[in-house]
Amino acid sequence: MTIFDTPVPVGSGRVALDVGESLTDHRTRRPGQLEVQDLLQRAADVELRGYGGAFFPVARKWQAAIDAGGRGIVVANGAESEPASGKDAALLQLRPHLVLDGLKATVRATGSTEAVLWLHKGAQHSRVSIERALVERRAAGVTDVPLRIVEGPARYLSGESTAIIRALSGGPALPHTMPVPAAISGVDGRPTLVHNIETLARVGLLATGFDPTQSRLLTVTTSSGRMVVDADPDETLASLVERLGGGDTSAVLLGGYGGTWYRWEDVADQPIRALETLANAGIVIVLPRSSCGIAVSAQIVQYAADSSARQCGPCLFGLDSLAEVMQRVASGHARRSDVARLERISAEVAGRGACHHPDGAIRMLGSALDVFADELPAHRRSRRCTRRHDILVPGQEAA
Amino acid sequence: MKKAALQLDAAKCDGVGICALVAPDLVSLDRWGFPVIDPAADASLIRQAKRAAKACPHRAMRAVAN
Numbered sequence: 001m002t003i004f005d006t007p008v009p010v011g012s013g014r015v016a017l018d019v020g021e022s023l024t025d026h027r028t029r030r031p032g033q034l035e036v037q038d039l040l041q042r043a044a045d046v047e048l049r050g051y052g053g054a055f056f057p058v059a060r061k062w063q064a065a066i067d068a069g070g071r072g073i074v075v076a077n078g079a080e081s082e083p084a085s086g087k088d089a090a091l092l093q094l095r096p097h098l099v100l101d102g103l104k105a106t107v108r109a110t111g112s113t114e115a116v117l118w119l120h121k122g123a124q125h126s127r128v129s130i131e132r133a134l135v136e137r138r139a140a141g142v143t144d145v146p147l148r149i150v151e152g153p154a155r156y157l158s159g160e161s162t163a164i165i166r167a168l169s170g171g172p173a174l175p176h177t178m179p180v181p182a183a184i185s186g187v188d189g190r191p192t193l194v195h196n197i198e199t200l201a202r203v204g205l206l207a208t209g210f211d212p213t214q215s216r217l218l219t220v221t222t223s224s225g226r227m228v229v230d231a232d233p234d235e236t237l238a239s240l241v242e243r244l245g246g247g248d249t250s251a252v253l254l255g256g257y258g259g260t261w262y263r264w265e266d267v268a269d270q271p272i273r274a275l276e277t278l279a280n281a282g283i284v285i286v287l288p289r290s291s292c293g294i295a296v297s298a299q300i301v302q303y304a305a306d307s308s309a310r311q312c313g314p315c316l317f318g319l320d321s322l323a324e325v326m327q328r329v330a331s332g333h334a335r336r337s338d339v340a341r342l343e344r345i346s347a348e349v350a351g352r353g354a355c356h357h358p359d360g361a362i363r364m365l366g367s368a369l370d371v372f373a374d375e376l377p378a379h380r381r382s383r384r385c386t387r388r389h390d391i392l393v394p395g396q397e398a399a
Numbered sequence: 400m401k402k403a404a405l406q407l408d409a410a411k412c413d414g415v416g417i418c419a420l421v422a423p424d425l426v427s428l429d430r431w432g433f434p435v436i437d438p439a440a441d442a443s444l445i446r447q448a449k450r451a452a453k454a455c456p457h458r459a460m461r462a463v464a465n
Contacts, residue, residue: 177408312409313433348429354410 010086072191258360
């Protein structure tokens with residue numbers, strides 16, 4: 001029982017095979033009927049966690065909303081902002097009924113009264129797939145809580161949970177400081193559960209009598225393209241990457257643009273299980289040996305700087321400064337003092353934003369300076385980096 | 400651990416910098432002019448903290464009395 005039987009090719013928010021599963025096929029496939037009795041306890045028993053990146057225990061989040069009086073809002077967060085992630089779009093477009101089952105079960109198990117699907121503006125394929133699925137369900141007599149589909153601005157931080165709460169409360173879709181967890185007091189002061197799409201899909205599996213923690217959705221980017229796979233936790237990273245057409249590899253970025261670079265030889269033979277939390281929202285970016293990790297990292301820092309919500313000074317100015325220095329380094333004009341300069345600026349920015357956006361960029365950059373340390377001298381004036389610099393990181397191909 | 404006497408809402412702060420003037424023992428400014436609160440500062444600086452919170456035109460700071 002897997003979510004996807006074969007790897008799903010994805011790109012630019014669009015799944016290549018855009019044929020969503022019908023309600024009939026979904027019902028044949030799922031292990032049993034949807035049953036929400038004791039669902040919170042079952043979620044606690046299998047230690048189900050959120051798959052948006054924070055791995056917060058689902059049962060604890062639900063309990064907080066229930067203790068706060070229930071009658072709250074469940075938000076299915078489909079604003080998949082990480083450019084190298086495709087799992088949520090794949091789920092919404094190929095397994096819409098599994099996601100809707102999970103949403104329904106979450107609403108019931110927590111005594112919530114409202115459900116929202118939050119998407120990026122222009123996420124047409126996901127929207128159409130869910131709308132079509134809702135029509136099908138209604139026709140089949142399935143009783144769902146009415147689902148409101150809301151679109152936020154198509155930018156990186158629209159998927160950040162405090163930005164969603166602010167937008168649904170009538171404000172701008174920007175991150176903000178929340179003194180109390182949203183599960184207790186979120187949209188208009190009501191208990192609000194913001195769940196990642198994969199989390200809801202796994203709740204859907206759990207509610208039909210299946211242990212949902214036996215696999216893990218990963219979005220793997222190699223030189224052959226980008227694939228969403230429902231990975232067996234016992235498979236090694238090397239085997240997975242080889243299966244997906246990744247060639248000669250020097251390093252891997254686990255956890256997306258706010259993640260951590262690792263030397264390939266340090267992680268290749270590890271099972272997915274051991275790397276699970278490192279991959280954060282399940283994002284694996286494989287760097288071909290022929291490509292320059294410094295150049296890729298410079299592009300990612302630039303992307304992070306451009307994606308700042310421009311609210312907090314240290315993030316706005318700090319990420320810009322880091323991007324500028326990295327640009328200089330990548331273009332072969334590195335100064336001997338640049339590593340120290342990058343480290344100094346990073347230390348000044350760390351932990352000072354209202355959200356964790358700048359912290360992710362700094363984490364990625366710090367690991368790049370470590371993993372690609374040997375390549376830095378080749379970026380000084382007199383030397384030449386011979387690796388490819390013309391690679392575009394996802395998110396920059398379509399501005 | 401003692402709690403800092405002053406809390407900042409970074410999203411509200413525009414780097415006006417008046418906090419560093421009225422609470423010099425508690426707040427310094429970074430290279431871009433945004434406040435850095437001394438993490439070691441405790442409740443003994445509550446008067447400066449209150450002055451900084453009151454002076455902020457964006458109400459981005461809160462004095463914590465404990």
